[in-house]
Amino acid sequence: xxxxxxxxxxxxxxxxxxxxxxxxxxxxxxxxxxxxxxxxxxxxxxxxxxxxxxxxxxxxxxxxxxxxxxxxxxxxxxxxxxxxxxxxxxxxxxxxxxxxxxxxxxxxxxxxxxxxxxxxxxxxxxxxxxxxxxxxxxxxxxxxxxxxxxxxxxxxxxxxxxxxxxxxxxxxxxxxxxxxxxxxxxxxxxxxxxxxxxxxxxxxxxxxxxxxxxxxxxxxxxxxxxxxxxxxxxxxxxxxxxxxxxxxxxxxxxxxxxxxxxxxxxxxxxxxxxxxxxxxxxxxxxxxxxxxxxxxxxxxxxxxxxxxxxxxxxxxxxxxxxxxxxxxxxxxxxxxxxxxxxxxxxxxxxxxxxxxxxxxxxxxxxxxxxxxxxxxxxxxxxxxxxxxxxxxxxxxxxxxxxxxxxxxxxxxxxxxxxxxxxxxxxxxxxxxxxxxxxxxxxxxxxxxxxxxxxxxxxxxxxxxxxxxxxxxxxxxxxxxxxxxxxxxxxxxxxxxxxxxxxxxxxxxxxxxxxxxxxxxxxxxxxxxxxxxxxxxxxxxxxxxxxxxxxxxxxxxxxxxxxxxxxxxxxxxxxxxx
RNA sequence: CGGGGUGUAGCGCAGCCUGGCUUAGCGCGUCUGCUUUGGGAGCAGAAGGCCCCGGGUUCGAAUCCCGGCACCCCGACCA
Numbered sequence: 001x002x003x004x005x006x007x008x009x010x011x012x013x014x015x016x017x018x019x020x021x022x023x024x025x026x027x028x029x030x031x032x033x034x035x036x037x038x039x040x041x042x043x044x045x046x047x048x049x050x051x052x053x054x055x056x057x058x059x060x061x062x063x064x065x066x067x068x069x070x071x072x073x074x075x076x077x078x079x080x081x082x083x084x085x086x087x088x089x090x091x092x093x094x095x096x097x098x099x100x101x102x103x104x105x106x107x108x109x110x111x112x113x114x115x116x117x118x119x120x121x122x123x124x125x126x127x128x129x130x131x132x133x134x135x136x137x138x139x140x141x142x143x144x145x146x147x148x149x150x151x152x153x154x155x156x157x158x159x160x161x162x163x164x165x166x167x168x169x170x171x172x173x174x175x176x177x178x179x180x181x182x183x184x185x186x187x188x189x190x191x192x193x194x195x196x197x198x199x200x201x202x203x204x205x206x207x208x209x210x211x212x213x214x215x216x217x218x219x220x221x222x223x224x225x226x227x228x229x230x231x232x233x234x235x236x237x238x239x240x241x242x243x244x245x246x247x248x249x250x251x252x253x254x255x256x257x258x259x260x261x262x263x264x265x266x267x268x269x270x271x272x273x274x275x276x277x278x279x280x281x282x283x284x285x286x287x288x289x290x291x292x293x294x295x296x297x298x299x300x301x302x303x304x305x306x307x308x309x310x311x312x313x314x315x316x317x318x319x320x321x322x323x324x325x326x327x328x329x330x331x332x333x334x335x336x337x338x339x340x341x342x343x344x345x346x347x348x349x350x351x352x353x354x355x356x357x358x359x360x361x362x363x364x365x366x367x368x369x370x371x372x373x374x375x376x377x378x379x380x381x382x383x384x385x386x387x388x389x390x391x392x393x394x395x396x397x398x399x400x401x402x403x404x405x406x407x408x409x410x411x412x413x414x415x416x417x418x419x420x421x422x423x424x425x426x427x428x429x430x431x432x433x434x435x436x437x438x439x440x441x442x443x444x445x446x447x448x449x450x451x452x453x454x455x456x457x458x459x460x461x462x463x464x465x466x467x468x469x470x471x472x473x474x475x476x477x478x479x480x481x482x483x484x485x486x487x488x489x490x491x492x493x494x495x496x497x498x499x500x501x502x503x504x505x506x507x508x509x510x511x512x513x514x515x516x517x518x519x520x521x522x523x524x525x526x527x528x529x530x531x532x533x534x535x536x537x538x539x540x541x542x543x544x545x546x547x548x549x550x551x552x553x554x555x556x557x558x559x560x561x562x563x564x565x566x567x568x569x570x571x572x573x574x575x576x577x
Numbered sequence: 578c579g580g581g582g583u584g585u586a587g588c589g590c591a592g593c594c595u596g597g598c599u600u601a602g603c604g605c606g607u608c609u610g611c612u613u614u615g616g617g618a619g620c621a622g623a624a625g626g627c628c629c630c631g632g633g634u635u636c637g638a639a640u641c642c643c644g645g646c647a648c649c650c651c652g653a654c655c656a
Contacts, residue, residue: 011588015589476615529614
């Protein structure tokens with residue numbers, strides 16, 4: 001490809017309204033352009049990279065024995081009503097009414113459709129196990145799209161679905177995907193971490209997320225410094241405190257705290273540390289109020305709370321509900337005398353003589369104690385982990401970092417097969433729901449993640465298997481016939497060797513060529529200029545190195561694989577750092 | 578959905594508060610010509626604007642007011 005005729009519109013200046021390095025680089029390097037909030041055009045080089053990721057995904061899925069299919073984006077809403085996810089997805093799902101008045105949805109995912117295929121086409125254990133996958137566009141009407149292609153309203157997902165006759169079979173299918181995912185992200189040259197996750201709306205029990213460590217990630221990861229324990233914040237367990245505070249119980253008192261409705265205000269006013277306060281949060285779960293107690297310096301983990309309460313339908317109570325159910329205003333709730341189910345986080349168990357709200361305006365209670373003043377219905381793990389918490393699995397300490405969710409694998413079980421009636425007959429002719437797994441990869445996120453991980457001041461540094469080109473030939477002053485001829489000769493040689501090479505034949509100054517090559521992240525740059533041409537040589541430079549190699553023009557072809565291998569080796573080193 | 582912000586040339590922005598000194602500017606990019614060509618070249622010239630849309634106030638609106646739309650940020654929410 002000749003640059004003079006290739007659409008790769010680089011930007012000298014930073015675009016406005018970008019919130020991550022990857023988004024900025026993708027736009028500046030001419031890979032993508034924004035069409036609207038959360039929707040992007042992929043320009044030639046961007047699409048080329050996307051296809052490289054797609055091909056890696058496809059090859060590894062095929063290698064793992066999955067079969068590629070293509071399911072429609074457009075789906076009848078009936079299937080979603082059948083699976084009872086029509087309302088669960090709610091406004092996140094793009095819907096419209098067709099000309100006959102039928103409600104259609106643009107698939108945010110494809111469990112329903114794939115289960116429909118299987119219920120129609122599979123009826124015997126002899127046809128199982130099977131794994132069907134596709135690489136297809138998904139639509140999700142995101143509340144707030146952001147971070148470029150990392151959270152967009154339309155995105156490309158590889159979604160696979162396994163169908164088994166036994167738990168053991170599901171374990172095998174799951175394991176095969178675990179391995180395939182590892183191969184995919186290895187080949188993409190990404191750093192990643194595999195963490196325990198919550199399965200959310202998808203259902204099922206076991207789920208693991210593949211996470212790219214990145215500051216711009218939306219997910220919080222909890223990792224043990226000592227063992228391999230690593231989990232999404234939503235899922236991360238907190239170890240109950242080992243020892244209780246040793247303090248004699250003091251008499252509880254009611255104190256006036258006018259206007260002090262927040263933890264900060266109360267700690268300052270009463271001069272007690274936040275960890276000697278107990279926050280009483282009123283939730284409404286399936287229409288019923290529940291009080292949840294956590295230490296003042298802790299927060300409720302709503303995902304874990306939802307599991308404890310066994311419903312997805314929880315929300316913090318509004319002001320009116322709090323007043324009606326506790327008898328006091330928002331900000332002054334407390335467990336003493338409260339007429340509703342009270343559950344407390346384990347950390348509360350260790351406290352003595354703590355402060356709570358009094359369910360009365362501008363009033364708190366001091367020196368409140370468990371059992372003497374109130375007794376929670378149960379102690380649970382309902383809080384958000386914090387740095388310094390002890391690992392639930394060993395005696396290590398937990399730390400918190402950020403990550404981009406790039407893949408998620410679930411053991412679904414029979415949630416969908418039961419609801420949609422995907423059954424098989426076993427050897428004895430008995431009917432059972434098929435046991436399912438589902439496995440997603442955010443294909444666009446592969447690219448964005450690579451850029452979050454590997455970049456410098458000058459631009460992108462591509463993992464070798466994702467780079468839009470392997471090499472660029474920068475012809476300095478292509479109007480000089482000798483230079484043009486030499487550059488062209490090398491170009492033809494490399495093309496003949498199946499090297500993916502771009503010839504920068506633009507009549508622009510050397511600086512522009514170098515800046516563009518760096519910005520786009522050309523792994524190998526071959527500079528053809530009058531300076532070295534006299535000695536019949538060219539300069540070869542790898543993107544991440546400062547120094548250049550002097551190579552005889554006739555030897556570029558012979559040496560190019562060596563340079564490529566060197567680039568690959570250096571990137572692998574960066575990846576493993 | 579709540580709070581805040583922005584909308585002016587392909588991109589990045591100034592002008593708006595205090596209406597007329599603007600024929601609406603600047604930088605980048607684009608086009609033409611000449612000179613250049615090893616880290617975003619120089620000179621000369623040029624093209625390119627429903628100043629987001631609609632309504633209003635005014636002798637006069639990019640500027641003030643009302644309504645709408647789009648985009649962004651924070652929050653809530655989230656596979």
